[in-house]
Amino acid sequence: MILKVVFLLVSLFTVGSALMVVTHKNLFSSALFLVASFFGVAALYVLLEAEFLAVAQVLIYVGAIATLIIFAIMLTRGMMSGRTSPRNDQAAWAGLASVVLGLVLLYVVVFRVQWPVVEKPVPPDTIEQLGRALVGRYVVPFEVASVLLLAALVGAVLIAREKEV
């Protein structure tokens, strides 16, 4: 019962923030509402007992992606004036298309997909098991991920640097 109330409150917070993202006039405020929405999704993951997903959501979405979005807005000329509306005369059609697409996807995901069901409770030490798997069974992908991050940073630096110093 309490869980249902908490779920409803968290969902309201998440959807409300998401609505503010698309309706707010100031793009910078929209980005901040997006952060609030990300936090709401993290709380939903916690309610689903997916601890690691919640932590990853906060670290990746709130930490990294939101930072990049906010930086991109702050670096764009004209965006920071606080006056330019991100909307144009196609807003109504775009809204309609989004709603229809959302409903279609929801219908497919809820009614058409056969989700596999495991009749077991979530083990309490999922993160610990994940940690052990990372350095045990999945050690090669784990180290490859490190190489990938290295390549990503080198590539990003090469692209983003203004010119040879």
Next chain:
Amino acid sequence: MLNTYAVIGLYALVALTFPFIVLLFARLVRPSKPNPLKNSTYECGMETIGDTWVQFRAQYYLFALVFVVFDVEVVFLYPWAVAYGKLGLFALVEMALFIGLLAVALVYAWRKGILEWQ
């Protein structure tokens, strides 16, 4: 598990409502005698210079990129740290290799002068 997170939820709730309660309380008890000087915008006691909404320098983006890479590293570090007590020496070596490779990335950015403010 949810009980431990209830504490975090309660903490977040208190943290979210606290500023509003304080501001509301201040509004109730403070005397209200505004004048133009009191209402002017200031920063660290000085009047602000220029527009608040300015375009930031593109160099900030490079710092953000370096930050993002190490932010993703933390996601991998976290389950490893939770399981650390039950892992052997080999796990430590593996993580040292992981962090070592990312340290190379930091050294690269450093050598390319990304971390220097121009």
